[in-house]
Amino acid sequence: xxxxxSEKLSGVFDRLRxxxxxxxxxxxxxxxxxxxxLLEADVALEVVKDFITKVRDRAIGAEVLKSVTPGQQVxxxxxxxxxxxxxxxxxxxxxxxxxxxxxxxxxGLQGSGKTTTSGKIALRLREKLRKKVLLASxxxxxxxxxxxxxxxxxxxGVASLPIVAGETPVQIAxxxxxxxxxxxxxxxxxxxxxxxxxxxxxxxxxxxxxxxTDPAETLLVxxxxxxxxxxxxxxxxxxxxxxxxxxxxxxxGDARGGAALSMRAITGAPIKLTGAGEKLDALxxxxxxxxxxxxxxxxxxxxxxERAAETIDQQEAEKLAAKMARGKFDLEDYAGQxxxxxxxxxxxxxxxxxxxxxxxxxxxxxxxxxxxxxxRQAAIIGSMTRGERRQPxxxxxxxxxxxxxxxxTSVQEVNRLLKQFxxxxxxxxxxxxxxxxxxMRHGLGALMxxxxxxxxxx
Amino acid sequence: MALGAFFGxxxxxxxxxxxxxxxxxxxVFTRRKLDDAALxxxxxxxxxxxxxxxxxxxxxASFRRTRFxxxxxxxxxxxxxxxxxxxxxxxxAVGLSxxxxxxxxxxxxxxxxxxxxxxxxxxxxxxxxxQGLTPLLVAGDTFRAAAVEQLQIWGMRAGCTVITGAPxxxxxxxxxDALGRARAEGxxxxxxxxxxxxxxxxxxMEELRKIIRVxxxxxxxxxxSVLLVLDATTGQNALAQVRVFKEMVxxxxxxxxxxDGSARGGVVVALAEAFALPVHAVGVGEQAGDLRPFDAxxxxxxxxxx
Ligand SMILES: Nc1nc2c(ncn2[C@@H]2O[C@H](COP(=O)(O)OP(=O)(O)OP(=O)(O)O)[C@@H](O)[C@H]2O)c(=O)[nH]1
Ligand SMILES: Nc1nc2c(ncn2[C@@H]2O[C@H](COP(=O)(O)OP(=O)(O)OP(=O)(O)O)[C@@H](O)[C@H]2O)c(=O)[nH]1
Ligand SMILES: [Mg+2]
Ligand SMILES: [Mg+2]
Numbered sequence: 001x002x003x004x005x006s007e008k009l010s011g012v013f014d015r016l017r018x019x020x021x022x023x024x025x026x027x028x029x030x031x032x033x034x035x036x037x038l039l040e041a042d043v044a045l046e047v048v049k050d051f052i053t054k055v056r057d058r059a060i061g062a063e064v065l066k067s068v069t070p071g072q073q074v075x076x077x078x079x080x081x082x083x084x085x086x087x088x089x090x091x092x093x094x095x096x097x098x099x100x101x102x103x104x105x106x107x108g109l110q111g112s113g114k115t116t117t118s119g120k121i122a123l124r125l126r127e128k129l130r131k132k133v134l135l136a137s138x139x140x141x142x143x144x145x146x147x148x149x150x151x152x153x154x155x156x157g158v159a160s161l162p163i164v165a166g167e168t169p170v171q172i173a174x175x176x177x178x179x180x181x182x183x184x185x186x187x188x189x190x191x192x193x194x195x196x197x198x199x200x201x202x203x204x205x206x207x208x209x210x211x212x213t214d215p216a217e218t219l220l221v222x223x224x225x226x227x228x229x230x231x232x233x234x235x236x237x238x239x240x241x242x243x244x245x246x247x248x249x250x251x252x253g254d255a256r257g258g259a260a261l262s263m264r265a266i267t268g269a270p271i272k273l274t275g276a277g278e279k280l281d282a283l284x285x286x287x288x289x290x291x292x293x294x295x296x297x298x299x300x301x302x303x304x305x306e307r308a309a310e311t312i313d314q315q316e317a318e319k320l321a322a323k324m325a326r327g328k329f330d331l332e333d334y335a336g337q338x339x340x341x342x343x344x345x346x347x348x349x350x351x352x353x354x355x356x357x358x359x360x361x362x363x364x365x366x367x368x369x370x371x372x373x374x375x376r377q378a379a380i381i382g383s384m385t386r387g388e389r390r391q392p393x394x395x396x397x398x399x400x401x402x403x404x405x406x407x408x409t410s411v412q413e414v415n416r417l418l419k420q421f422x423x424x425x426x427x428x429x430x431x432x433x434x435x436x437x438x439x440m441r442h443g444l445g446a447l448m449x450x451x452x453x454x455x456x457x458x
Numbered sequence: 459m460a461l462g463a464f465f466g467x468x469x470x471x472x473x474x475x476x477x478x479x480x481x482x483x484x485x486v487f488t489r490r491k492l493d494d495a496a497l498x499x500x501x502x503x504x505x506x507x508x509x510x511x512x513x514x515x516x517x518x519a520s521f522r523r524t525r526f527x528x529x530x531x532x533x534x535x536x537x538x539x540x541x542x543x544x545x546x547x548x549x550x551a552v553g554l555s556x557x558x559x560x561x562x563x564x565x566x567x568x569x570x571x572x573x574x575x576x577x578x579x580x581x582x583x584x585x586x587x588x589q590g591l592t593p594l595l596v597a598g599d600t601f602r603a604a605a606v607e608q609l610q611i612w613g614m615r616a617g618c619t620v621i622t623g624a625p626x627x628x629x630x631x632x633x634x635d636a637l638g639r640a641r642a643e644g645x646x647x648x649x650x651x652x653x654x655x656x657x658x659x660x661x662x663m664e665e666l667r668k669i670i671r672v673x674x675x676x677x678x679x680x681x682x683s684v685l686l687v688l689d690a691t692t693g694q695n696a697l698a699q700v701r702v703f704k705e706m707v708x709x710x711x712x713x714x715x716x717x718d719g720s721a722r723g724g725v726v727v728a729l730a731e732a733f734a735l736p737v738h739a740v741g742v743g744e745q746a747g748d749l750r751p752f753d754a755x756x757x758x759x760x761x762x763x764x
Contacts, residue, residue, distance in 0.1 A: 039511040042693030045502055109691060110716060110744065111572030119603075141744060143611035148604035155603070196719040223572070227508040227693020229721035236720075250571065253656040255695035278571065278602070278654075 022073060027059045030074040041256030041295045044231040047265045055081050075296070082292040085261060091285035092270040094121070095244065098216040101134070101180030101188045105213065107206055107237055108221035110194030113249035113275055115145065117221050118191040119152030120275065120283035126158050131186040136161035136176035138169035138209060139193035149191050156280055159185070169193070173209045190215070197236030210241050219272070221247045222263055225255040230262035238267040249275035252282065260291050331389040334421050335381040376409055380417050383407040392418060492530050497522055500539060507761045508724035510694050513731065517542060540758040546727055547754035552736035554582075554711060556591065557682060562640040562648040564673060564680040568666060568707060569687035570699055571654030574715035574741055576605065578687050579649050580612030581741065581749035587616050591646040596636040597622040598629040598669070599653040609651050615746050629653070629665065630672040637676050650681070657702035666707050684709045685738065690716045690723030697725065700733055715741030718748070722761050 031052050038048045059077050096102060104121065106114045118135055125131040135153040137160070139145035146163045153160035161176050173190055180188040190213060195202035210218065220243045222230065237243055246263050251274040260271055271286040381389060383406030388395050395403070395418065397411075404411045497518050504514035521539065556563045565582075567575045576599070583593045595613050597620055599605035606622050613620035621639065623632040633650050640648040652669070655662035673680040686709040688696050703709050714723050717740045726737060737752040 036511050039505060040694055042695070045505050109719065111574065111689065113572065142608070144604040144607035147607050148602075151603035196716075198720050223689070223691065225570070225689075225692045225695040227691065227721065227725065228506050229508070229691050229719070232720040233691075250656065252659075253570070253695065254658045254698060255693070258693070 041258035043258035044262035086288035105215035123156035141193040226259035230259040234266035245272035379407040507722035543758035554738040566681040583616035593647040594645040
């Protein structure tokens with residue numbers, strides 16, 4: 001659905017082959033595509049407008065390097081500006097510079113992930129920083145909300161404030177802080193009920209909670225799938241409470257996550273953490289680089305590699321790496337990969353993280369293939385002999401026919417699989433050669449076929 | 459039309475940004491020709507309502523064809539735009555009807571995390587109870603903390619029995635047993651809650667398919683409705699959600715929640731064009747009575763802040 005921005009831009013600039021400095025017309029045309037990409041990624045319109053103005057000023061007159069096209073140059077400028085707007089390098093840690101018990105206040109719209117994130121932060125503080133954490137639910141609205149937090153506290157191995165029926169949220173907050181002091185907790189996490197930014201009564205209530213507890217962190221928890229409303233929400237919560245940090249949840253989805261940019265631009269508060277799953281250990285630091293790539297549709301290869309590292313069995317991975325290094329990666333390994341990939345998520349989710357696959361992805365979507373293609377491929381490989389899997393080169397016409405019949409597919413599909421496998425081995429060889437450092441230096445485009453001819457900067 | 463009167467009609471709950479937008483739109487369209495700048499403002503208005511850049515551009519382009527250069531007041535332009543959008547939405551404004559031929563009519567409720575599935579089930583159960591039907595609820599979210607207890611409270615509010623399993627129990631097995639019980643008891647509707655799941659997690663999507671497979675062992679036509687619950691705050695990712703859920707579990711209709719907030723839910727327009735799935739109802743609050751039929755005209759007017 002979303003073509004990679006660089007692909008679109010190379011389209012724009014195919015017509016502009018000239019070199020030298022970027023002129024206004026070049027830039028204007030390229031920025032139209034950038035604007036679209038940002039809007040498709042759900043960056044809020046007013047934020048897009050500001051951003052585009054900033055980039056235009058930077059881009060006009062910029063020298064186009066010898067090795068890249070004007071389109072690539074613009075993408076690079078956009079990417080850098082985006083990383084900067086998202087907070088530059090490095091994650092901002094939670095503020096623990098306050099006298100204990102340190103209150104953290106969790107706020108946000110209904111269902112954004114506040115309660116789950118409270119549990120995740122508690123687990124992280126306990127495990128990584130050996131803090132004694134108290135979880136307190138101030139949610140008297142949602143059915144079983146307090147019980148939900150109590151259960152999460154148990155899973156996280158931290159204490160939760162005993163539930164007392166009939167108390168108001170402010171009363172619970174006070175009791176939580178009292179308990180925190182009396183029982184010497186390091187951190188007290190105050191989970192609040194979800195509320196709409198236009199609900200005056202509830203916004204007043206959370207203001208009172210804030211006044212009663214003076215939190216060291218007021219964390220706005222936001223769904224990564226949020227659309228244009230990010231602006232209204234960010235502004236209202238920030239004006240009412242002074243947000244000190246943002247948590248983007250559901251980054252394990254395939255949303256482009258433009259809300260991150262909107263939230264950051266409107267509140268000025270750093271994005272401190274991201275949620276990448278429902279389990280309590282699925283809490284990560286925020287990486288502007290990755291999210292910038294994701295917003296621009298250029299893929300999040302670092303995220304892909306990391307996610308792969310999480311799911312893929314370490315030993316298996318090492319064996320595989322050794323094989324790849326020796327150029328011995330065969331179809332049996334590929335079948336293993338397919339199984340790992342299904343574990344990691346659907347194909348379109350994975351593909352979304354790879355750079356430059358906009359087209360393949362669109363084709364997949366058109367053909368309604370998505371996960372079923374993995375099963376068909378597994379079936380094709382299953383119908384091969386051991387010898388064929390080890391040495392795919394020997395698979396010629398008659399073997400293809402047999403394999404297609406055996407797997408209930410077509411020769412075409414067998415061909416496609418073999419071609420894909422070829423591409424994949426080629427890409428792996430390249431990845432090997434570059435190593436992690438090379439990847440960062442040369443950018444993701446170095447992986448793509450034809451990168452040496454300088455077609456893609458990322 | 460006087461500015462004051464115009465603002466009087468702006469819904470109270472509009473977010474400040476939308477209000478400002480209303481101001482600027484009003485300023486643009488009082489005594490003015492529909493020129494390029496005016497059309498661009500309209501396009502921005504639609505983008506801000508989450509219609510997405512593509513759909514917004516398309517709607518404004520058709521507007522340009524018919525009305526460009528005409529003298530037009532802000533009132534006319536907004537009404538016409540709302541009309542155009544309502545026309546796109548009208549075909550999908552279809553209520554959810556329970557077929558009495560099925561006993562029970564099985565409704566499977568699915569969606570990504572936190573959209574409002576459990577709450578919507580509570581609301582639906584109450585409204586069906588009020589119509590004299592007997593719904594039976596199934597706590598199919600055996601994964602999330604206190605999800606079962608949450609549905610149990612909704613069951614109490616709606617006066618319905620809630621069937622539960624052990625924590626971590628297989629949702630498909632639970633659904634199968636519940637269907638057996640519903641048939642034996644002659645329940646009219648079986649409402650199955652499921653754990654929230656992101657559409658890009660294929661293992662979790664497979665689990666949903668398993669629930670359906672297992673239900674069909676008892677009733678080959680079950681589930682008779684598969685409701686996808688969407689959060690109005692969601693942007694363009696809703697398109698991916700609908701595409702994948704539809705492909706994996708044959709979604710039969712949508713419910714859009716949290717429309718009482720500042721989000722306009724404009725992606726529904728793009729969804730109507732791309733998938734033409736019925737939008738059965740909208741959620742407008744956290745209470746049991748806060749479910750409304752989807753009204754194309756009202757929704758369209760809400761989108762552009764009328
Ligand atoms: N996939 C995924 N799901 C998440 C993540 N964070 C939270 N969730 C899920 O989102 C749903 C809602 O999470 P909650 O923590 O209950 O959200 P909340 O903001 O406390 O909700 P309210 O209290 O009702 O406003 C649950 O199903 C969580 O498991 C995440 O990072 N990824
Ligand atoms: N304002 C508003 N809040 C809603 C609406 N529908 C649901 N909610 C709230 O949204 C939050 C999440 O609702 P749930 O029903 O738990 O959502 P869910 O989809 O079952 O969540 P998971 O099971 O965790 O995936 C709760 O705080 C609900 O009260 C609505 O129409 N308007
Ligand atoms: Mg909560
Ligand atoms: Mg639920």
